[in-house]
Amino acid sequence: MxxxxxxxxxxxxxxxxxxxxxxxxxxxxxxxxxxxxxxxxxxxxxxxxxxxxxxxYSVFFDQNILKSMSNSFIVGIISSIGVVLISIPASYSLVRYKTYLNKGILGWILVSQIFPVILIMVPLYMILRNLGLTDSLYGLSIVYIVWTLPFVLWMMQGYVKAIPIELEEAALIDGASRRQVIFKVIMPLLLPGIAASALFAFITAWNEFFFALVLMKSQDLITLPVDLARFTGMEGQARTGPLAAASIIATIPSLIIFSIIQKWFTSGLVSGAVKE
Amino acid sequence: MIQKKSYSSFDINQLKLLIPVLIPVIVLSVFPLIRGIYLGFTDYRLGSPIQFNGFDNYVNMLNDIYFWKSFQVGFLWTFIVTFLQIILGLGLAVLLNSKMRLTKLSRVIILIPWAMPPIIRGIMWKLMYDVDSGVFNYLLIDMGIINQPINWLNSFEWAIPSIIVVGVWGEMPKAAIFILAGLQTMSKNLFEAARLDGANAWQEFRYIILPHLKPVLAAVISLSFIWNFNTFGLVWVLTQGGPGGTTRLPMLAAYEEAFRYGNVGYAAAIGNVVVIAVSVALYFYLRHQFKQRLV
Incomplete structure (x- = not known):
């Protein structure tokens, strides 16, 4: 009872x-x-x-949300490919070598979580302007690559740790070069980690607001969250319905991707060091 | 031959693999951060030369009521949201960890607020809080609890509670998922042993689950505290810091200083104070949590 x-x-x-x-x-x-x-x-x-x-209908044709959606999509794709490409060799080297560089990178991963974005915003803006990368989808993508890097490195090195070193030694004895070891032996075993990282980077870029708000100025280069935030700024009764529709459209990709990566995501965070 | 057990100071092969990461990190993260911290000690305004002014910004802050107000709001928001999201997240995680019919469905549903772009979280709740068409006013008037629609986000009394609800709603699933992951590393034997010894549900929670979760909870609380203190987009969409600065969190204050008034030096100084305030709060919290280990 x-x-x-x-x-x-x-x-x-x-x-x-x-x-x-x-x-x-x-x-x-x-x-x-x-x-x-x-x-x-x-x-x-x-x-x-x-x-x-x-x-x-009104969101797609009167508000032309397709433009900002495709901007968000492009930025998401570039940054997820970018972050994966640079973090594969990096996470490998962080697990297989133990030098002061490891401590430096680890320190940066932790510190980057504590400092508010506002501190780096203005200097970052000035650097990007000197490089001609403000108000540019490439510039924004590069910022997102750096922004997602701490988490991706953290997650990926967990996956590298799980790969037995004997596999590599066997390949080296068979005469493979270091490059071949990374691309032919390690990469295939890292695929789940790579997929999770890529999806994570995509969704971070898709959801991000602050950098996009400050760095992008032209109306036809703004990303979806900035577009929608502007949309809410314009008060008026007729907007409630379209705003609701736009919110649903913006949420769907995030929901789908999140339901795919959720498991890897949390286990990657929690384990990290486990799995012998 | 591959793995070096002891730390060597440097390895050229590792550097080669790390270069693609190091360059963007140094140029776009480390350098701007150091520069940003430095700007907090200058009188830099957009468009004019940068001049070092020592601690002037911080002295000015002492007399700046807007600054004090935003920190007050910031701490209030951060403590309440973090507290509620951990308590509710813990409850949800414990429920999800026990086998129930709804657990599969629940795991999909809890993703909703988490996955959503923070801007959209704000927009959705803004639609629900709306004076004329918002669902809360409808229901409360229907049930006869209120006579007049309340302008939730624009009222001095209701603005803060209203955004806190949204904050908890958005952050609680994250806490629940991480706590759940911690719960799932516990062995079943522990529970069986406790049952055999006649422990009830509360004792089981208090003496077995909680101690086991201590490190996970400490991590989740610390991270949530930092994230909540640095909230920007959500509140930006909901209230823009209004009415009359009631919901102006430190990040909104710093954003306004920098990008509306052009006081970049002062905005950076606010950022520096935020870092120090958050670090001090976390230091005391973690020291309290891990006292035994530190001794």
């Missing part, structure tokens, strides 16, 4: 949690299919009485 009570109350508790967590998305999803008349009708239905796709 007591167990039954505990079981039931646990379930109720969990349902309350889930309602709290899911409700905003459900509500906004519902808003996105309502006409503005229904939105302001004063009847809070979760299921729209007269569903319409007008808001989505």
């Amino acid at each position: 007591k167990n039954l009570f505990f079981g039931a109350s646990k379930n109720i508790l969990l349902i309350l949690y889930l309602l709290f967590l899911a409700f905003p998305l459900l509500w906004v999803l519902s808003l996105s299919f309502k006409s503005s008349m229904e939105i302001y009708s004063g009847i809070p239905n979760l299921i729209p009485l007269a569903p319409t796709t007008q808001n989505y």
